[in-house]
Every structure is written in C-alpha cells, then in structure tokens.
Amino acid sequence: xxxxxxxxxxxxxxxxxxxxxxxxxxxxxxxxxxxxxxxxxxxxxxxxxxxxxxxxxxxxxxxxxxxxxxxxxxxxxxxxxxxxxxxxxxxxxxxxxxxxxxxxxxxxxxxxxxxxxxxxxxxxxxxxxxxxxxxxxxxxxxxxxxxxxxxxxxxxxxxxxxxxxxxxxxxxxxxxxxxxxxxxxxxxxxxxxxxxxxxxxxxxxxxxxxxxxxxxxxxxxxxxxxxxxxxxxxxxxxxxxxxxxxxxxxxxxxxxxxxxxxxxxxxxxxxxx
Amino acid sequence: xxxxxxxxxxxxxxxxxxxxxxxxxxxxxxxxxxxxxxxxxxxxxxxxxxxxxxxxxxxxxxxxxxxxxxxxxxxxxxxxxxxxxxxxxxxxxxxxxxxxxxxxxxxxxxxxxxxxxxxxxxxxxxxxxxxxxxxxxxxxxxxxxxxxxxxxxxxxxxxxxxxxxxxxxxxxxxxxxxxxxxxxxxxxxxxxxxxxxxxxxxxxxxxxxxxxxxxxxxxxxxxxxxxxxxxxxxxxxxxxxxxxxxxxxxxxxxxxxxxxxxxxxxxxxxxxx
Amino acid sequence: xxxxxxxxxxxxxxxxxxxxxxxxxxxxxxxxxxxxxxxxxxxxxxxxxxxxxxxxxxxxxxxxxxxxxxxxxxxxxxxxxxxxxxxxxxxxxxxxxxxxxxxxxxxxxxxxxxxxxxxxxxxxxxxxxxxxxxxxxxxxxxxxxxxxxxxxxxxxxxxxxxxxxxxxxxxxxxxxxxxxxxxxxxxxxxxxxxxxxxxxxxxxxxxxxxxxxxxxxxxxxxxxxxxxxxxxxxxxxxxxxxxxxxxxxxxxxxxxxxxxxxxxxxxxxxxxx
Numbered sequence: 001x002x003x004x005x006x007x008x009x010x011x012x013x014x015x016x017x018x019x020x021x022x023x024x025x026x027x028x029x030x031x032x033x034x035x036x037x038x039x040x041x042x043x044x045x046x047x048x049x050x051x052x053x054x055x056x057x058x059x060x061x062x063x064x065x066x067x068x069x070x071x072x073x074x075x076x077x078x079x080x081x082x083x084x085x086x087x088x089x090x091x092x093x094x095x096x097x098x099x100x101x102x103x104x105x106x107x108x109x110x111x112x113x114x115x116x117x118x119x120x121x122x123x124x125x126x127x128x129x130x131x132x133x134x135x136x137x138x139x140x141x142x143x144x145x146x147x148x149x150x151x152x153x154x155x156x157x158x159x160x161x162x163x164x165x166x167x168x169x170x171x172x173x174x175x176x177x178x179x180x181x182x183x184x185x186x187x188x189x190x191x192x193x194x195x196x197x198x199x200x201x202x203x204x205x206x207x208x209x210x211x212x213x214x215x216x217x218x219x220x221x222x223x224x225x226x227x228x229x230x231x232x233x234x235x236x237x238x239x240x241x242x243x244x245x246x247x248x249x250x251x252x253x254x255x256x257x258x259x260x261x262x263x264x265x266x267x268x269x270x271x272x273x
Numbered sequence: 274x275x276x277x278x279x280x281x282x283x284x285x286x287x288x289x290x291x292x293x294x295x296x297x298x299x300x301x302x303x304x305x306x307x308x309x310x311x312x313x314x315x316x317x318x319x320x321x322x323x324x325x326x327x328x329x330x331x332x333x334x335x336x337x338x339x340x341x342x343x344x345x346x347x348x349x350x351x352x353x354x355x356x357x358x359x360x361x362x363x364x365x366x367x368x369x370x371x372x373x374x375x376x377x378x379x380x381x382x383x384x385x386x387x388x389x390x391x392x393x394x395x396x397x398x399x400x401x402x403x404x405x406x407x408x409x410x411x412x413x414x415x416x417x418x419x420x421x422x423x424x425x426x427x428x429x430x431x432x433x434x435x436x437x438x439x440x441x442x443x444x445x446x447x448x449x450x451x452x453x454x455x456x457x458x459x460x461x462x463x464x465x466x467x468x469x470x471x472x473x474x475x476x477x478x479x480x481x482x483x484x485x486x487x488x489x490x491x492x493x494x495x496x497x498x499x500x501x502x503x504x505x506x507x508x509x510x511x512x513x514x515x516x517x518x519x520x521x522x523x524x525x526x527x528x529x530x531x532x533x534x535x536x537x538x539x540x541x542x543x544x545x546x
Numbered sequence: 547x548x549x550x551x552x553x554x555x556x557x558x559x560x561x562x563x564x565x566x567x568x569x570x571x572x573x574x575x576x577x578x579x580x581x582x583x584x585x586x587x588x589x590x591x592x593x594x595x596x597x598x599x600x601x602x603x604x605x606x607x608x609x610x611x612x613x614x615x616x617x618x619x620x621x622x623x624x625x626x627x628x629x630x631x632x633x634x635x636x637x638x639x640x641x642x643x644x645x646x647x648x649x650x651x652x653x654x655x656x657x658x659x660x661x662x663x664x665x666x667x668x669x670x671x672x673x674x675x676x677x678x679x680x681x682x683x684x685x686x687x688x689x690x691x692x693x694x695x696x697x698x699x700x701x702x703x704x705x706x707x708x709x710x711x712x713x714x715x716x717x718x719x720x721x722x723x724x725x726x727x728x729x730x731x732x733x734x735x736x737x738x739x740x741x742x743x744x745x746x747x748x749x750x751x752x753x754x755x756x757x758x759x760x761x762x763x764x765x766x767x768x769x770x771x772x773x774x775x776x777x778x779x780x781x782x783x784x785x786x787x788x789x790x791x792x793x794x795x796x797x798x799x800x801x802x803x804x805x806x807x808x809x810x811x812x813x814x815x816x817x818x819x
Contacts, residue, residue: 007575009568015459016289016562019328022282022313023335029280029311030337038575040568046460047524055565062569062670062680064576074524077499077511124335129499131514134335186561187592226623226675241677251593251620288732289562292601295555295586296608302553302584303610319733320797347797350772350784397608402772404787407608 005092005145007066008037011056012133013044014071020131024069024138027124031142038063047074049100051262053165054182057103058242068104069141070095077129082136083162084150086113092150094141096132099165114162115154122153170194172202177268181214181260182244188253189246190260196239199223199268209271210237212247215260220271221247278365278418280339281310284329285406286317287344293404297342297411300397304415311336320347322373324535326438327455330376331515341377342414343368350402355409356435357423359386365423367414369405372438387435388427395426443467445475450541454487454533455517461526462519463533469512472496472541482544483510485520488533493544494520551638551691553612554583557602558679559590560617566677570615570684573670577688584609593620595646597808599711600728603649604788614650615687616641623675628682629708630696632659638696640687642678645711660708661700668699716740718748723814727760727806728790734799735792736806742785745769745814755817756783758793761806766817767793 008028014020021042028035040059044052052072073080073096081097088109093101097116105111117136119127122143124135140153170179170193179194204210209222222229224236227250235254240246247254247266255261281301287293294315301308313332317325325345346353346369354370361382366374370389378384390409392400395416397408413426443452443466452467477483482495495502497509500523508527513519520527520539528534554574560566567588574581586605590598598618619626619642627643634655639647643662651657663682665673668689670681686699716725716739725740750756755768768775770782773796781800786792793800793812801807 006579009572011565011568017316017459019284019314019332020458022284022311023332025311026282026313026332026336029309030335033279033309033337036575036579038568038571040572041565043563059565059569059572062576063572064579075501078501126516128514129511130519134514185566186563228621228624238675241674241680243672246676290589290732292557292587292605293731295557295584296605298584299555299586299605299609302582303608306552306582306610348774351774399789401787402784403792407787 005067006034006036007064008035008141008145009040009059009063009066009068010037010042011040011044011052011069012042012071013046013048013052014042014133016042020133024133027134027138028142028145031139032145035142035145038066044072045262048072048262049074049098049165050167051183052100053103053167056100057107060104060107065089065091067092067094067141067144068101069137070100070104071133071137072096072100073098073132076132082117082132082140083157084115084117084140084144084154085111085159085162086150088112092144094137094144097163099163102162102164103167111159111162113150114157114159115150116157117154120153122148168193170198172198175202175204175270177202177204179266179268181262181264181266183262184255187248188255189240189248190254190264191240191242192245192247192266194245194268195243196245199245204268204270211269211271213267214247215258215264217258227251278340279307279309280337281308281414281418282313282332282336282339282341283310283315284313284317284325284342285315285344286319286321286325287315287406289315293406297406300407300411301415301418304412305418308415308418311339317345318535321345321535322347322371322438323440324456325373326376326440329373330380333377333380338362338364340365340367340414340417341374342410343373343377344406344410345369345373346371346405349405355390355405355413356430357388357390357413357417357427358384358432358435359423361385365417367410367417370436372436375435375437376440384432384435386423387430387432388423389430390427393426395421441466443471445471448475448477448543450475450477452539452541454535454537454539456535457528460521461528462513462521463527463537464513464515465518465520465539467518467541468516469518472518477541477543483541484544486540487520488531488537490531500524551613552580552582553610554581554687554691555586555605555609555612555614556583556588557586557590557598557615558588558617559592559594559598560588560679562588566679570679573680573684574688574691577685578691581688581691584612590618591808594618594808595620595644595711596713597729598646599649599713602646603653606650606653611635611637613638613640613687613690614647615683616646616650617679617683618642618646619644619678622678628663628678628686629703630661630663630686630690630700631657631705631708632696634658638690640683640690643709645709648708648710649713657705657708659696660703660705661696662703663700666699668694714739716744718744721748721750721816723748723750725812725814727808727810727812729808730801733794734801734803735786735794736800736810737786737788738791738793738812740791740814741789742791745791750814750816757815757817759813760793761804761810763804773797
C-alpha cells in the first residue's frame with residue numbers, strides 16, 4: 001500500500017444539470033472519506049476531448065499535487081481503454097485513453113507509468129455501459145487515493161501505447177498566422193492557439209493593430225494590455241491569463257458578435273496602413 | 274447526545290444560479306464545522322417532488338452513509354409537515370413530508386423512526402415563509418450531524434403517517450408495455466420506468482427491436498448494449514446505469530428529436546415484421 | 547503569524563460554465579490545504595458590483611466566521627485597488643476596492659483595518675491582466691488563512707479611503723413608495739429594496755393590497771404571508787427570507803410576466819377602493 005493522496009481534481013462534460021457529478025463524489029467519498037475534491041470544470045463541451053485536454057493542461061500550473069480525474073468519454077461502452085497514468089512529479093491521472101490526459105501529464109513531468117484498468121473487485125458492479133465515471137473512474141481514483149497501487153488496478157502499458165490527441169498548433173506563412181479558436185469563456189472571449197512569441201515571428205510587433213479574418217468578418221483589432229484599453233463594445237486582443245491571445249470585446253461578447261466558436265479558423269496579418 | 278455523522282448529501286430544486294445552496298452550506302458549517310457536504314443534484318425540476326424522489330432513490334446505492342437532505346418543497350409556508358426519518362441502516366433523511374424522502378428511505382432499510390420537526394431553539398429565527406431550506410432543514414441536518422437526537426427536534430410520528438408519493442409503474446397489456454418517461458439527463462436521454470425483466474414479461478426478447486409510440490411518433494428502435502451499437506443520430510434503447518431502459522440517440526438528443534419530457538407516456542410493443 | 551482560519555466564502559461573477567472557480571479553488575488549496583470553501587454564489591450578474599454587494603451583505607447573518615472572498619471586478623487590469631479589510635468581528639474580506647465588500651463588512655462590525663494589496667512573493671507571477679481572482683485574490687485569501695498578517699500583503703489604508711458603492715434606498719412621497727428591484731432569484735421572484743417598516747410609514751397597512759406600477763404594468767397586488775395565499779399564477783407580495791418584500795407569482799415567474807429585472811423601478815401606492 002502506497003502513500004495516501006488527499007486531493008482529487010475532477011473535470012468532465014457531465015454538466016451540473018443532473019446528478020452525475022454528485023454521484024461520482026458519493027462514490028469517491030464512500031471509498032476514501034478523507035478525500036477533498038476540486039471540481040475543476042464540468043462544462044467541458046459534450047464529447048469534446050480536445051476541450052477537456054486544453055482545460056486540464058492549462059490548469060496544471062495552478063492545481064495542488066493531486067489525482068486528476070478527467071472524464072470526457074464519447075466512446076464509453078466501446079472498446080476504448082480506461083487508464084491510470086503516473087507522471088514524473090508523482091501525480092496520477094485517471095480517465096479514458098483518448099488523449100484527454102496526456103497534455104496535462106506532459107506539464108507534470110511526462111508519463112513515467114501507465115496501466116490499463118481491468119475489471120476487478122475495485123470497480124462497481126454491474127459496470128454500466130454508459131456511466132464509467134461512476135463505476136470505473138471514480139472508484140479507481142478513490143482507491144489510488146487510499147493507497148492502492150495502480151498495478152493492482154490494471155495491467156502495465158508502455159506510455160508509448162497511449163492514445164495521443166492532436167491539439168492544433170498555429171502555423172506561420174509569410175507575414176500571416178493561421179490559427180484557431182481553442183475555446184470560449186463565459187464572457188464570450190475567444191482564446192486563440194497562439195502566443196506573443198508566434199506573433200513576433202511573423203513580424204507583427206506588439207502594441208500595434210493586426211488585421212484578422214474570422215467567420216467571414218474582416219477586422220482591424222488593436223493589441224491591448226487589458227480590455228479597458230479600448231472603448232466599450234470595441235474589439236481588442238489581450239494576452240489571456242494562460243499567456244495565449246484572446247479576442248475580446250470590452251464589456252461585450254466577442255463570440256456572439258462574430259458568431260465564432262471553438263475550432264473557428266482565424267488568419268492574423270498586418271493591419272492595412 | 275448520539276454519534277456524530279460527517280457527511281451530508283444535499284438534493285434540491287434551488288439551482289445554482291443564486292445563493293440558496295451556498296447559504297444552506299453556510300448554515301450547516303456554522304453549526305457543524307466538521308461536516309462534508311455532497312451536492313448530489315440541485316437541478317431537480319422546480320417543484321417536481323417526483324423528480325427529486327427518483328434521483329435520491331437511484332443515488333442511494335452510490336452514496337456513503339450520510340444524513341440525506343432533500344428540499345423540493347412546493348408547499349413551503351403552508352401547513353405541510355417538516356420531518357426527520359431514520360432508516361433501518363441508521364441513516365437520517367431530512368426534508369418536507371411530501372414523499373420526496375420515502376423511496377430513498379426504502380432503499381436504506383425502510384423507515385424505523387420519524388419525527389415532525391417543531392419550532393425550537395435549533396431552528397433559525399425569524400423562520401421565513403419561503404426558505405425553510407435555510408431556516409429549518411439545514412439547521413436540523415447540522416444538529417443531527419452534531420449529535421442532537423431527533424427526539425429533541427420534533428415529536429415522534431408513526432412512519433405510517435408519512436405522506437407517500439405515487440411513482441408510476443409500467444403496466445403490461447397483452448404484448449405491450451405502457452410506460453412513462455421518468456426523467457431526462459443533460460444529453461437528452463430519456464429514462465423510462467421499465468426494466469429488462471418487464472420487457473421480457475411481455476415477450477419482447479432482448480437483442481431485438483421494439484416499436485414505440487411516444488408523443489405522436491411511431492418508431493422502430495433497436496435494443497443495444499451501448500450508444501455506439503447504432504449509427505450517428507440513430508435511436509437506440511440501452512439499459513442505463515440504474516438498470517432502467519433509456520431511449521437515446523447516438524451522439525444526439527432524443528428528447529429534442531421527439532419533443533418528449535418527464536411524464537411523457539410511451540407504448541412499447543413488438544416491431545413489425 | 548496570526549491565527550489560522552479554516553473557512554472561506556467565495557462569491558463571484560465567474561459562473562460555473564468554465565474553469566475560473568475551479569482554478570481559484572486549486573490555487574487556494576495549494577497554499578492552504580486545510581481550507582474549506584463555501585461557494586456562496588458564482589452567478590452574480592456579470593460586472594454587477596451592486597448585485598455582488600447585496601448578496602454578500604444578505605448572506606453574512608448565515609455564514610460561519612470566515613475569510614470572505616468576493617470577485618466582481620469590471621475594472622480588472624486597470625488602476626483600481628485590490629484590498630483586504632478586517633471587520634470588527636475579526637473576519638477578513640478580500641476583493642477589489644469597488645464597494646462590493648463594504649456592505650458585508652458593515653454587517654460584521656464595520657471596518658477596523660484595511661490594506662491595499664501590493665505586488666509581492668505572495669501573489670502568482672506573472673500576474674495576468676484579466677484573472678486577478680486567480681493571481682491576486684485567491685493567494686491572498688489563502689495566505690491570510692494560513693496565518694500571514696495582512697500587513698505583510700499590503701500597505702495600510704484608512705477605511706475612509708475605501709470606495710463606497712451606492713445601494714439604492716426606497717424613498718417615500720406622500721402615500722407612495724418609490725422603490726427598485728434589487729435582484730431576481732431563479733424562480734423569477736423580484737426582491738425589492740423596501741421593508742414592512744417602510745410600507746407602514748406611507749400608511750400602507752399590512753394584510754391589505756397595494757397598487758404597483760412596474761415596467762408599464764399597473765396591478766393590484768395582495769400582501770400575503772406565503773405564495774400559497776393566492777391562487778395559482780396570481781401575483782402576491784411576501785416578506786422574503788431577508789425581510790425584504792418580494793413580488794412573486796404563485797407557481798409562476800413574476801419577472802417574466804412583467805419583463806422586470808434588477809434596477810426596474812416600482813411605485814407602490816394604495817389600492818383603488
């Protein structure tokens with residue numbers, strides 16, 4: 001029996017409109033009553049593995065050492081693997097083997113061990129076809145928290161065998177950047193998949209404006225330091241709290257104004273002089 | 274003074290859009306700072322006692338031993354009783370006496386004691402007319418958790434005097450099943466009030482298709498093991514995670530497609546050959 | 547090093563649709579793993595400092611002694627101050643200096659100390675321009691909980707220097723009351739900024755009807771003790787759970803019926819005889 005962990009971070013696409021999240025809390029506390037659970041995000045877009053992967057990866061820097069449970073699982077009930085991954089920093093990651101975990105594992109020292117969860121007395125029976133968060137992932141998480149070694153929960157995998165998810169990278173072309181909307185927040189701010197460093201590589205110096213094309217719109221957008229650098233209802237690019245660029249509207253909703261969403265492509269180039 | 278309980282499960286129709294749930298947490302932690310609260314479900318349909326009863330009943334198998342607080346209370350401020358019920362397994366249930374608690378109590382060994390909560394120093398004064406979750410049920414829950422005996426909180430009732438709620442049962446007629454939608458989940462899956470056993474009683478063998486009539490639609494629906502047994506956007510019946518049948522659309526929303534909701538009636542019969 | 551606090555109440559306009567709240571929990575538990583966090587309300591209307599102030603003020607009577615973190619911060623990234631306030635009852639309040647904290651502080655013994663948070667090793671670097679909840683307010687809250695004295699986190703202010711927010715008071719004119727909707731709850735009940743005492747001052751005795759004008763509607767509304775005092779879908783005034791008057795519709799939604807919202811003005815006068 002290994003050391004006991006106290007904190008679990010929990011990310012899912014279950015939403016808070018029904019009892020899925022509460023039931024998983026119940027299952028975990030039944031097995032490991034000492035656990036403390038941080039509900040990181042349960043509004044992951046339904047079945048959007050990439051969205052879950054980005055949110056968990058970006059959060060790693062801010063979370064305490066924990067067991068990280070992430071359930072975004074469009075293939076639940078099919079043959080996809082359920083896995084436990086141990087990272088170089090000694091943290092555990094539990095979820096389906098569809099790539100949702102690996103970007104966060106990479107931020108935590110990379111994978112140093114992996115196990116395919118197998119049916120055992122540690123799971124809840126009968127195992128449903130549709131709710132592995134309850135029957136597989138929550139009990140596994142809680143048993144690891146209680147000190148059960150992952151080797152008792154599954155068969156060892158090489159980390160090379162884990163499924164990798166393509167997270168889109170911005171690419172450079174002459175003086176343009178071809179990029180993508182990674183996600184929206186509640187305020188309609190559009191997080192892009194590029195950083196200041198990439199903007200500079202195409203010669204789009206900071207503190208100026210750029211021209212963007214997005215969902216049929218063509219706009220000149222100033223690069224600001226905060227929303228308040230532009231007038232009410234005006235567009236602005238700001239470096240967001242994860243050092244990625246976000247397209248925002250001061251006191252407004254950029255996503256609604258442009259009808260943009262996760263996956264929308266954007267071309268960023270020099271503003272017309 | 275009895276034993277101390279550590280965990281509370283909390284179910285309500287308060288939603289998470291205002292401070293009702295947070296205030297109840299505050300009241301409980303003020304009285305019993307050691308408490309751990311599982312928010313099972315606060316999205317119970319407004320005033321839908323049956324919905325709350327089904328959710329709590331289905332959850333019992335997955336929750337740790339706890340004091341179960343359930344507030345779905347359309348008659349708050351009228352003469353309905355507020356009650357504490359003790360179950361055969363030594364768990365307590367706190368809420369209005371409108372049937373929301375009893376199905377869960379039945380899953381927990383049945384009622385072995387019941388008390389009508391009376392006004393006392395244990396409640397918060399002035400007791401509002403509209404927020405008994407805060408002024409009556411949360412303090413009673415927390416005081417029981419702190420070891421106060423229910424007999425100090427109310428007058429004993431016979432469990433026979435408790436209000437019973439009719440939860441609809443499917444009924445059989447020749448080779449048909451007359452059933453009902455119990456509830457929807459966030460994904461639009463429709464949970465029905467019948468099980469495999471009842472399907473078999475009317476001769477609708479597993480692993481085949483059935484014909485259903487629901488909200489004016491007439492459809493042949495295969496019985497699958499998981500959503501992935503049918504193509505994208507196709508209907509399928511699966512045994513859900515509570516062993517009830519759910520009507521789902523693979524990667525789609527069955528409720529929206531059929532304009533069905535809790536209480537919609539369904540007739541299930543043999544598929545046309 | 548001062549005494550350790552165990553409980554934090556957390557109020558914000560972050561919503562629960564993304565990871566903002568979960569990240570702040572993570573930051574706090576990383577610094578102070580013993581903390582217990584009450585999520586009081588994360589559905590404060592976006593950027594509505596007044597809404598946040600009213601919710602926290604009304605909640606104080608029901609919360610345990612705690613550090614109260616409130617982030618409604620439309621001017622994040624500009625020059626507005628970030629502050630810690632100590633109240634006469636020995637509780638701490640952390641948030642932007644825009645008035646969101648002071649009404650609650652007043653309910654807790656008034657301000658006896660105030661500090662402007664300054665950049666230090668206690669904050670998370672790089673400090674983002676847009677997410678001070680994560681980089682400034684959560685770490686400050688957790689360090690105070692861990693026993694760090696506020697004087698190590700900032701420079702002392704006179705409480706007189708703190709920004710005050712105007713919270714509207716109802717005013718009396720002859721036999722009329724000019725009042726305002728303070729907030730809506732999930733059920734569409736409209737909380738007004740007047741009490742029974744103010745109604746009596748203009749001679750509108752209790753237990754009768756009043757005439758109201760609100761958003762172009764002119765209605766006679768009975769003053770009841772509970773929603774059930776009127777028929778289904780009928781309007782009624784009830785003293786709400788904070789002793790303020792709320793305009794409700796029995797089993798209906800008053801806000802939707804009248805198209806009213808926070809800030810809507812209302813005139814309350816004698817009913818026509």
